[in-house]
Amino acid sequence: MNKRTLMTLAALAAATVALGGAKSASSLPNIIYILCDDLGYGDVGICNPDGKIPTPNxxxxxxxxxxxxxAHSGSAVCTPTRYGVLTGRYAWRTRMKSGVLSGYSNHLIEEGRMTVASLLKENGYHTAYIGKWHLGWDWVKTGDAEPGKGLGRITPVDYTQPIQNGPKENGFIYSFGHCASLDIPxxxxxxxxxxxxxxxxxxxADKxxxxNGWWRKGPTAPDFDHWDVLPNFTRRAVKYVEQQARTDKPFFLYLPYSSPHTPVLPTSEYKGKSGIDSAYADFTYMNDDCIGQVMKAVxxxxxxxxxxxxxxxxxxCSPEADFEELKMQGHNPSAIYRGHKADIFEGGHRVPFIVRWPAKVKAGTVCTDTTCLTDMLATCAEIVGAKLPADAGEDSVSMLPNLLGTATGSLREATVHHSVNGTFAIRQGKWKLIDAPHSGGWSTPxxxxxxxLYKDLPLVQLxxxxxxxxxxxxxQDQxxxxxxxxxxxxxxxxxxGRSICAD
Structure with missing residues (x-):
């Protein structure tokens, strides 16, 4: 048994003692997972003291x-990251080798695969999803997609029929949301x-x-108002918290906001409130206030x-935020890091990650250990005292020892990064290897x-x-x-087929 394995076992044993051994429903924590959309590491004040957007909550x-x-998302774009959050598995192991799904794409999560929601549901939780799905679900389609390419292609659908292979089939008892990004029909x-x-x-809305408030042309329901999507999700999340707090059952609320992704739509009460001349800044401030409303409800x-x-x-953060406009006012959504959304560089996948759990997590603490959003499944399994089967959480490591302050070393052997075009990078300790000479995304080169610009550069970057x-x-040459x-x-x-050793 190697040193790393011994360290991990010791940390997990200490975590079990700290959590009080066997878990009863009354002792299990409620879990609220708020996944913002295209929020840069540098957009959050506590992550970037030099940032200019107020994020008090x-x-x-x-x-x-x-x-x-x-902390890092599993990908530099949204669909694959969302797959990893819920399944604990890198999405490049699926058909999703690059890009994102459209609003009409069929389901990405394989039937029967364990998710965070199905795990927690099996262990006594009420589970709910409110927000942006973007993992594909199966509409009842009545025709072929329109000619052409891109995320704006429209497919005829019978909207009077239920969808299949969506949130319900993936462990969520209650679900409410829309299929993809707010700019994708x-x-x-x-x-x-x-x-x-x-x-x-x-x-x-014409770009x-x-x-940065545009969205692609597409079918729109009478109860769907783009400007009200963020407030609507927040109202429903607050109501859900209030309802579940009156029960004896722990709950898991997965709240994947579609903001501050395009379209950037701060409502009238938030316009100009960020203190800088930027619709993106106002929308990010609004997003923070919505998070504060959920916190207040709790x-x-x-x-x-x-x-x-x-x-x-x-x-x-996406370049749709207008980096140049923000830069002129002293704000960088990527903080000190290179690149942005879609890139294999840090700005594409290094993300804010904040956890509050007053009963167990010491206030005012900082974790410098490399963490991946795929780690949610293993963490929840450790919290409820469940053992993951061999065909689940192939790339998920429990971060619980870090949360409890019992870790004695790095919990991950290494972390794989993935860009919009399928470029790989791997991070271990201080070293990051990019398996390409370019950005893998939307920034130069x-x-x-x-x-x-890169034809004469080395084939890898270290x-x-x-x-x-x-x-x-x-x-790399050194x-x-x-x-x-x-x-x-x-x-x-x-x-x-996995980066985590199966027990």
Missing amino acids: MDRLGREGMVFTD PYVYVENGMPTAVPDRETF KEVK EKAGIADNTIIIVTSDNG RPGKDKE YDMESDPGETINV HPEVVDRLKALLEKYKND
Whole structure:
């Protein structure tokens, strides 16, 4: 048994003692997982003191809990990250090798695969999803998609029929939300598997006219108002917390907001309230206030002490936020990190990650250990005292020892990163190896489009993230043994079908 295994077993044993051994329903914590959409690491004040957007609620959550400074989404774009959050498995192991799903795509989560929701449901939790799904579900389609390419292609659907292979089939007792990003049609709410209304019109917002508040043309239901989506999800989340607090059953609320992703739509009461001239800043401030409303509901219900609230993001900030406009006012959504959403660079996948659990997590603490959003499944299993089967959580490590302060070393052997075009990187300790000479995404040098800029560069990039967190100096030629080791480990993870050893 190696040293790392001994360290992990010791930490898990201490965690079990700290949680009081066998778990009863009354002692299990409530869990609220708030997944923001395209919120940059640098957009949250407690993560980036130099940021200019006020985020008082996320900042308070961090002061009263733990801030992770080296947390990463499973991908630099949303669909694959969401798959990883719920399944504990990297999405590149599925058909999702690059890009994201459309609003009409069939389900991505395989039938019968364990999710965070199904695990918790099996262990006595009431489970709910409210928000943006973007993992595919099966509409009753009545025709083929329109000609053309892209996420705006429209497919005829019978909106009077229930969907299949959506939240309900993946462990959620209650569900309410829409199929994809708020700029991707169709614009229809689905509650407990049924569309809430049949579209009666097509809507769109032209990118040339409304800048970062645009959305693609598509079928829109009469009860769907783009401007009200964030407030609607928040109202429903608050109501759910209030209802569940009156029961003796622990609950899991998965709240994947569709904000501050495009369309950027701050309502009138938030316009100008961020203090800088930016619709994105106002929308981020509004998003923070909505998180504060959920926090307030938890506190008002008297359940804050044993409720875990997690706030994070599915990837880095999108260039649709207008980085240049923000930069002129002293704000960088990626903070000190290179790149942004879609990139293999840190700005694509290093995300804010804040956890408050007053009963167990010491206030005002910081975790510098590398963490991945795929770690949620193993963490929940450890919390409820369940053992994951061999075909679940293949890339998930319990972060519970870090939360409880019992970890004696790094919990992950290594972490794999993935960009929008399918470029891989692997991180171990201070070393990060990018298996390409370009960004893998939308920033310079872009794969293919900027080939002249990188055609003479080394085929791999190696960065020392301790001395060079901005990924400015490629040191692959100075450390060939590190390059070889990390390339071999990445290939092993690919070939083994898992990165976590099965017990």
